[in-house]
Amino acid sequence: MKKVRLVIEYDGTNYVGWQTQNNGVSIQQSLETALKKVTKEDISLHASGRTDSGVHALAQVAHFCTEARMPAQKYPFALNALLPGDIRVRYAGDAPQNFHARFDATSKRYRYAVYCGAHMHAFLRHTALHVHGAIDEAALEQTAAAIMGRHDFRAFMAAGSTLADTTREIFFSKWTRAGHMLYYDIEGSGFLYNMVRILVGTMLDIACGTLPIGAIERALHTKLRACAGVTAPARGLTLMHVHYSGFNSEDFVE
Amino acid sequence: MKKVRLVIEYDGTNYVGWQTQNNGVSIQQSLETALKKVTKEDISLHASGRTDSGVHALAQVAHFCTEARMPAQKYPFALNALLPGDIRVRYAGDAPQNFHARFDATSKRYRYAVYCGAHMHAFLRHTALHVHGAIDEAALEQTAAAIMGRHDFRAFMAAGSTLADTTREIFFSKWTRAGHMLYYDIEGSGFLYNMVRILVGTMLDIACGTLPIGAIERALHTKLRACAGVTAPARGLTLMHVHYSGFNSEDFVE
Numbered sequence: 001m002k003k004v005r006l007v008i009e010y011d012g013t014n015y016v017g018w019q020t021q022n023n024g025v026s027i028q029q030s031l032e033t034a035l036k037k038v039t040k041e042d043i044s045l046h047a048s049g050r051t052d053s054g055v056h057a058l059a060q061v062a063h064f065c066t067e068a069r070m071p072a073q074k075y076p077f078a079l080n081a082l083l084p085g086d087i088r089v090r091y092a093g094d095a096p097q098n099f100h101a102r103f104d105a106t107s108k109r110y111r112y113a114v115y116c117g118a119h120m121h122a123f124l125r126h127t128a129l130h131v132h133g134a135i136d137e138a139a140l141e142q143t144a145a146a147i148m149g150r151h152d153f154r155a156f157m158a159a160g161s162t163l164a165d166t167t168r169e170i171f172f173s174k175w176t177r178a179g180h181m182l183y184y185d186i187e188g189s190g191f192l193y194n195m196v197r198i199l200v201g202t203m204l205d206i207a208c209g210t211l212p213i214g215a216i217e218r219a220l221h222t223k224l225r226a227c228a229g230v231t232a233p234a235r236g237l238t239l240m241h242v243h244y245s246g247f248n249s250e251d252f253v254e
Numbered sequence: 255m256k257k258v259r260l261v262i263e264y265d266g267t268n269y270v271g272w273q274t275q276n277n278g279v280s281i282q283q284s285l286e287t288a289l290k291k292v293t294k295e296d297i298s299l300h301a302s303g304r305t306d307s308g309v310h311a312l313a314q315v316a317h318f319c320t321e322a323r324m325p326a327q328k329y330p331f332a333l334n335a336l337l338p339g340d341i342r343v344r345y346a347g348d349a350p351q352n353f354h355a356r357f358d359a360t361s362k363r364y365r366y367a368v369y370c371g372a373h374m375h376a377f378l379r380h381t382a383l384h385v386h387g388a389i390d391e392a393a394l395e396q397t398a399a400a401i402m403g404r405h406d407f408r409a410f411m412a413a414g415s416t417l418a419d420t421t422r423e424i425f426f427s428k429w430t431r432a433g434h435m436l437y438y439d440i441e442g443s444g445f446l447y448n449m450v451r452i453l454v455g456t457m458l459d460i461a462c463g464t465l466p467i468g469a470i471e472r473a474l475h476t477k478l479r480a481c482a483g484v485t486a487p488a489r490g491l492t493l494m495h496v497h498y499s500g501f502n503s504e505d506f507v508e
Binding site: 009010011056076077080085086087088089090117118119120121122123125127179180254 | 263264265310330331334339340341342343344371372373374375376377379381433434508
């Protein structure tokens with residue numbers, strides 16, 4: 001039995017998300033179907049975490065166990081020949097027997113893309129949010145700084161989620177402008193369900209004047225979902241890469 | 255009666271091309287349908303030229319005549335509210351009464367995108383060709399230089415086309431590498447049907463060793479389609495911008 005580690009890129013537009021569900025095709029299911037054809041085994045694929053319907057990934061990490069003797073480095077070619085064009089395996093390699101894509105992740109980085117021009121770009125319609133109007137960029141900078149460090153992010157978790165420990169540590173949190181684009185990059189020890197989308201929605205609500213300056217701090221303090229802003233649409237969000245001790249999926253992004 | 259000039263961006267993936275046909279939805283038809291809703295008139299839209307099914311545009315130019323009194327600059331907002339997200343009107347303005355988007359164009363620029371990494375990118379699947387294997391970039395440079403200037407491009411016209419004057423002038427022709435991407439940029443006085451795609455197909459055939467060095471010159475000399483290479487797939491091609499005396503659609507690309 002050997003353990004194989006994959007780095008996977010996907011355009012999440014046409015999927016119900018990473019996790020297999022009964023209301024449409026998932027990324028996980030598409031990969032497991034291809035893996036079954038290659039290995040002739042029923043494979044269970046374990047990702048670093050789920051991504052929602054419409055959320056993308058540049059370098060998601062997942063692992064599986066197999067008795068198949070095919071060298072790990074042949075999997076990208078075998079799988080990409082079977083997969084639809086919106087899912088690509090960028091790397092496969094042997095992983096230590098005790099490796100777990102979810103439990104061993106030390107940090108993850110996400111990027112949220114916002115287009116601020118007058119008319120949305122045809123080519124960005126599935127990968128960025130369109131915000132037209134005045135955006136207070138100083139407020140964006142301030143709110144991004146406010147969530148740095150260790151906090152209880154309970155207010156930034158989708159309503160209805162149950163989780164005992166909602167404390168997470170944020171290592172990087174920054175908005176950057178490039179022409180008409182605004183990018184929010186966040187890296188943390190882990191993320192609650194919908195956390196990045198609620199953080200972005202709240203920051204944009206503040207920067208557009210819908211919520212007052214200080215709303216982030218207040219939501220962190222009260223821990224109430226109602227104090228945070230809207231959940232930003234899935235399409236602007238991309239899982240950029242996942243870090244492990246001795247392995248960083250960013251190294252396989254071309 | 256006034257004349258309005260539009261600058262239009264589109265992702266051509268889901269269309270039969272610019273021109274209205276009976277086998278699917280065209281860009282022209284989508285725009286004319288939206289224009290009818292806005293003006294309450296049957297509008298005929300004239301583009302700088304057709305683009306094939308799957309070919310994209312960053313700044314296509316088209317004009318129409320209307321009795322509607324709406325100020326020209328309001329058209330982008332009115333039309334984009336009605337159009338699907340893969341077609342965007344980036345600019346509208348009053349044009350001189352004698353302006354014609356096709357006959358007045360002094361030059362057009364196209365870009366062809368090729369991805370050369372081992373595994374095609376999920377996010378580039380509709381906008382670039384994937385070529386994996388050795389590419390002789392010196393040969394690309396040489397072939398691009400060979401077509402500069404004024405030539406009879408009959409060999410680079412889709413078989414079956416009939417056209418008396420197949421001489422065109424090329425002002426710019428260059429391949430550029432950026433990481434795993436290769437871009438071919440070409441600007442000319444005009445282009446024959448499928449000309450850019452046949453030129454790119456021929457250059458790539460030469461650079462991959464399928465056709466000998468000198469095949470471009472031979473095709474130019476013999477004027478025989480059979481001497482040129484394959485027609486490169488539509489998806490890699492984008493109409494970048496169109497030049498007129500005193501008007502350049504590139505100025506409206508954000």
